[in-house]
Amino acid sequence: MASSFHSLGIRASSPRIEPSFTAIVEVATEEDIQQAINYANRCDIAFLAVAGGHGWQSTINNANGGIQIDMRKMQQIELNSNGTVVLIGGGVLQRHLTQTLYRLGKQAVTGLCECTSIIGPLMDGGHSVLQGFYGFVADNLVSARVVLASGEAVTASATEHPELFWALRGAGHNFGILASFEVKAYDLPKTNWTIVSVIYTQDRLEDFVDALNDVDSEGDHAPELVLAGAITRIPAFDTVYPVVAYQLSYLGTADEVEPYVARFRQASPISVTTAENVAYKDYYIATSNGYNQTACQKDKNISGYAISLRKYNKVAIRKTFGYFSNLTADARFNTSVWLLESYGSRGVWAQNYSATAVAPAERNLPVLTVPITWWAGNSTEARQKAETYGKLMRGALAAGDHETSNSSHVYLNYAIGDESLEQVYGVENLPKLQALKRRYDPANKFGFYMPLI
Ligand SMILES: Cc1cc2nc3c(=O)[nH]c(=O)nc-3n(C[C@H](O)[C@H](O)[C@H](O)COP(=O)(O)OP(=O)(O)OC[C@H]3O[C@@H](n4cnc5c(N)ncnc54)[C@H](O)[C@@H]3O)c2cc1C
CATH class of the missing domain: 3.40.462.20 (Vanillyl-alcohol Oxidase; Chain A, domain 3)
Structure with missing residues (x-):
């Protein structure tokens, strides 16, 4: 296991939301996430992924006493050979992605603040200064590696687990931990x-x-x-x-x-x-x-x-x-x-x-x-x-x-x-989302961010 484990960790996701974690696991690979979830499931302990630590929903406090799965070591950024898609680790922050892509003459659709993760905004839509051109951050997702509540890791894309792929883009917090994901990359415009x-x-x-x-x-x-x-x-x-x-x-x-x-x-x-x-x-x-x-x-x-x-x-x-x-x-x-x-x-x-x-x-x-x-x-x-x-x-x-x-x-x-x-998911999407939630996470392990059930 490449992760490190801090028992009795006291670092909360953010001072503003303070579930008092029993332990913090710093994961570095997809397998680490799987092991952390399997361990938490065996011990029947709650767990919560933390990337940017900027979530402010009061429901996060229900993770009190659980294990924090700290995503901040998952920092990979890899542009594909033709420069159209970038692979991003589940803990990457906006500043890191923007600066890295800029050096390569590229940009991606992200949230505004440099300190939030890419994935946090994405999973519920993701408002961006580039949305007038390219849609929400979520509209730019190409695929994701998702560790499910069972500990199983799957790929979600238009062709693999397409219903999960649909749900990740609007209600992603309810369905799994994204170890990594791919989004579209665009050429930097000539103008400033x-x-x-x-x-x-x-x-x-x-x-x-x-x-x-x-x-x-x-x-x-x-x-x-x-x-x-x-x-x-x-x-x-x-x-x-x-x-x-x-x-x-x-x-x-x-x-x-x-x-x-x-x-x-x-x-x-x-x-x-x-x-x-x-x-x-x-x-x-x-x-x-x-x-x-x-x-x-x-x-x-x-x-x-x-x-x-x-x-x-x-x-x-x-x-x-x-x-x-x-x-x-x-x-x-x-x-x-x-x-x-x-x-x-x-x-x-x-x-x-x-x-x-x-x-x-x-x-x-x-x-x-x-x-x-x-x-x-x-x-x-x-x-x-x-x-x-x-x-x-x-x-x-x-x-x-x-x-x-x-x-x-x-x-x-x-x-x-x-x-x-x-109010948040919309009457149109709620029944399908709840049906998918019952299929992918019936025990509501991912239930700390506007839980669907
Ligand atoms: C300063 C600030 C600026 C913001 N700017 C924007 C903006 O420009 N556009 C916009 O749309 N929204 C914005 N928001 C809202 C933002 O989208 C949410 O607060 C978001 O949850 C922050 O994500 P995070 O990773 O920083 O927070 P965290 O607290 O780390 O995570 C938030 C939620 O995502 C889950 N999570 C974290 N990592 C993963 C992962 N890899 N896989 C699955 N689940 C994960 C956590 O468990 C938690 O439920 C902003 C919020 C703040 C406080």
Whole structure:
């Protein structure tokens, strides 16, 4: 066995989710994973794979007392000979893949933050700055080596275990541990990125929302354009209220993005700054999603109450802003961020919806929004306050959406754990997913991330 075994390990998946593991097994091969699962099954102990350690669902806490299967030694990245497919280890993080492929003149569809794994986002869809071109991360999966609950290892692809392959792309956490997997690789484009950052004070909130809705066009915009940002506290711009800090990223020149920026200028930002000629390998740090930047922090508690929308409702945004402002006026919560993400939908809509288990609503609703609350310490009162405000904010956003999409859909990877299965998996896919779950994992060994049964 190439793995190393730490009895009484105390390293949790992340300080934010703290199942207290009895042991941590650092696996290095597929056989190691099999042995770890076989051992856990023999002893009837729960087990949980950990790759990036950024999962925030409360259901992960049910792995308490179990064995952590630490994937972080599974770091292989191998491009095939014609450069179209890359084999990736089950513990590879976004930064490692992006930097490695860049040196080879390639890129792949991944999540944004450098610190999450490739596989974590992929298994529930995976939102990406490249999704406007190539669909979700999951749409790019070619095959996977999966260690099942029984300890058996199989290949899942369009031709081998095709139903498992379908389920991995939308509900993968429920079906096995992916030792390695293959995704499509693409040539790096000849152009670099332009990143325009705009800041608004709260008195411009409604004007900003109008501009955002106009430019986003319910997801139907050029794939070169990526819209993402947050409402957060930046005392340099406003010492009393949170501000809107938004970014338009464009695969192209400043002149090419200017027509979109012009619409945002009409909403009277307090600041506009532009970074030009940003190489793809530097994109994530330039947009503050780098491995050592705040978005990747793991030293605080986190709670996020997400909802997916067709577009933003001004009344709902103002009401939610009031809650967010009140919450973050409490210094314990003042680094929190309310994410407003619209990565573009054309590449997502172009996929065959029934080819994967990604919820149709995930494809149809172009706006992802989640007020993320961060705070330090173990106070029960602080956790309750974060949760109370989280629910209020999601409720306000959902109520506002009744006029547009009547959505209650929540992106599975942004779910907190109190959502219904229909909300995250979609009514269309749930029966088939549950039938497959009963076939592949009847004892619900993979039951710590929105368990299907
Ligand atoms: C800072 C941050 C940035 C994010 N950015 C994005 C983004 O850009 N796009 C997006 O779509 N989502 C994003 N998310 C959400 C993200 O998809 C989920 O939090 C995801 O679960 C993180 O995966 P991880 O490997 O980092 O976390 P982990 O906590 O290690 O894993 C999460 C779940 O995946 C399971 N798992 C881990 N490795 C494997 C494996 N090899 N095989 C099978 N199961 C495994 C774990 O058991 C756990 O259930 C982000 C979250 C955070 C906190």
